[in-house]
Amino acid sequence: MAQLIDGKAFAASLRNDIAEEVAKLHQQGITPGLAVILVGEDPASQVYVRNKGKQTIEVGMSSFVHKLPESTSQTDLLALINKLNNDNSVQGILVQIPLPDHIDADTVINAIDPRKDVDGFHPVNVGRFSTGGNGTIPCTPLGCLMLLKDQLGDLSGARALVLGRSNIVGKPMSTLLLNENCTVTTAHSRTKDLQEECRRADILIVAVGRPEMVKGSWIKPGATVIDVGINRIEQDSGKARLVGDVQFSSAAEVAGAITPVPGGVGPMTIACLLLNTLTAALRQNDLPIPTWIPTQN
Ligand SMILES: NC(=O)C1=CN([C@@H]2O[C@H](COP(=O)(O)OP(=O)(O)OC[C@H]3O[C@@H](n4cnc5c(N)ncnc54)[C@H](OP(=O)(O)O)[C@@H]3O)[C@@H](O)[C@H]2O)C=CC1
Ligand SMILES: Nc1nc(=O)c2c([nH]1)NC[C@@H]1CN(c3ccc(C(=O)N[C@@H](CCC(=O)O)C(=O)O)cc3)C=[N+]21
Numbered sequence: 001m002a003q004l005i006d007g008k009a010f011a012a013s014l015r016n017d018i019a020e021e022v023a024k025l026h027q028q029g030i031t032p033g034l035a036v037i038l039v040g041e042d043p044a045s046q047v048y049v050r051n052k053g054k055q056t057i058e059v060g061m062s063s064f065v066h067k068l069p070e071s072t073s074q075t076d077l078l079a080l081i082n083k084l085n086n087d088n089s090v091q092g093i094l095v096q097i098p099l100p101d102h103i104d105a106d107t108v109i110n111a112i113d114p115r116k117d118v119d120g121f122h123p124v125n126v127g128r129f130s131t132g133g134n135g136t137i138p139c140t141p142l143g144c145l146m147l148l149k150d151q152l153g154d155l156s157g158a159r160a161l162v163l164g165r166s167n168i169v170g171k172p173m174s175t176l177l178l179n180e181n182c183t184v185t186t187a188h189s190r191t192k193d194l195q196e197e198c199r200r201a202d203i204l205i206v207a208v209g210r211p212e213m214v215k216g217s218w219i220k221p222g223a224t225v226i227d228v229g230i231n232r233i234e235q236d237s238g239k240a241r242l243v244g245d246v247q248f249s250s251a252a253e254v255a256g257a258i259t260p261v262p263g264g265v266g267p268m269t270i271a272c273l274l275l276n277t278l279t280a281a282l283r284q285n286d287l288p289i290p291t292w293i294p295t296q297n
């Protein structure tokens with residue numbers, strides 16, 4: 001049986017370290033603030049919002065949640081972002097993706113002040129991060145990388161396959177692993193011989209949004225498997241259950257180590273969001289970044 005990678009425990013310890021730094025900021029009269037905007041009702045986004053607000057308060061930050069109806073106009077959303085860009089009690093702004101079809105996500109992301117972009121989705125941050133500078137590292141890939149390094153140590157030379165190429169998970173994950181000197185393949189819906197590609201990987205990161213798509217037979221024996229998927233499955237009982245993009249039962253028989261869903265990547269995403277908010281608050285106050293916080297330089 002594979003070793004279980006306990007993202008929930010790792011995230012709790014990371015939040016403790018964050019809370020200590022925030023306490024130091026309080027002594028200087030600074031309280032980092034995180035604003036979250038949710039438009040409409042994407043299920044994965046709702047799980048995210050539910051867990052996020054509470055943990056933001058627990059580490060000593062202020063939490064501002066803006067839940068807007070599906071029908072919200074792009075103009076109104078841009079006006080809210082503009083207000084938050086100029087709000088001194090807010091150091092981090094996150095707009096939940098996906099947005100409703102009548103809103104252009106790129107326009108919205110571009111409107112966020114890059115210094116307050118704690119998701120790392122603004123082109124300025126994507127550019128800096130991709131070229132190895134100190135742009136914000138996107139939360140989910142950063143969380144996955146922390147788990148991988150904790151599990152494996154140095155990743156140099158490992159063969160990594162990232163399944164999925166979205167701007168929010170797959171693409172930045174591939175960039176991050178490349179920066180860690182992995183040999184990286186990015187797979188997607190047009191990839192030929194997908195199962196074969198997966199079976200070659202020492203490190204397999206799955207972010208497709210397809211419940212339990214990757215089976216144990218796709219996995220190289222002993223590989224490290226990181227399951228990013230968050231899918232809500234209706235059960236016969238009528239109750240919903242969360243499953244990942246990997247079929248856990250069969251994968252755990254083959255993999256060397258694997259993250260569960262829930263309790264794997266999800267809690268790490270939130271902890272890294274709080275970490276990015278802390279870093280943003282430090283930078284906006286011209287304070288040094290403690291050495292334990294991962295940046296790229
Ligand atoms: N745990 C966490 O913290 C987070 C979890 N998530 C979850 O991760 C999953 C992925 O999210 P996200 O990246 O936003 O999803 P997207 O839908 O934006 O991207 C999915 C990617 O998977 C690829 N894909 C879809 N179906 C297949 C298939 N049958 N074979 C091969 N590739 C396929 C797509 O390929 P193509 O580009 O060719 O269309 C695309 O690149 C979701 O379950 C989401 O809820 C997301 C963010 C954070
Ligand atoms: N701009 C933006 N940035 C994101 O990072 C982003 C987003 N939009 N849209 C939605 C997806 C999804 N996402 C999740 C984060 C944490 C959990 C999470 O806390 N998961 C717990 C769930 C526990 C439970 O409540 O059952 C776990 O996996 O253990 C889930 C999903 C971030 N995303």
Ligand SMILES: [Mg+2]
Nearest residue numbers: 097098166168
């Ligand atoms: Mg998407």
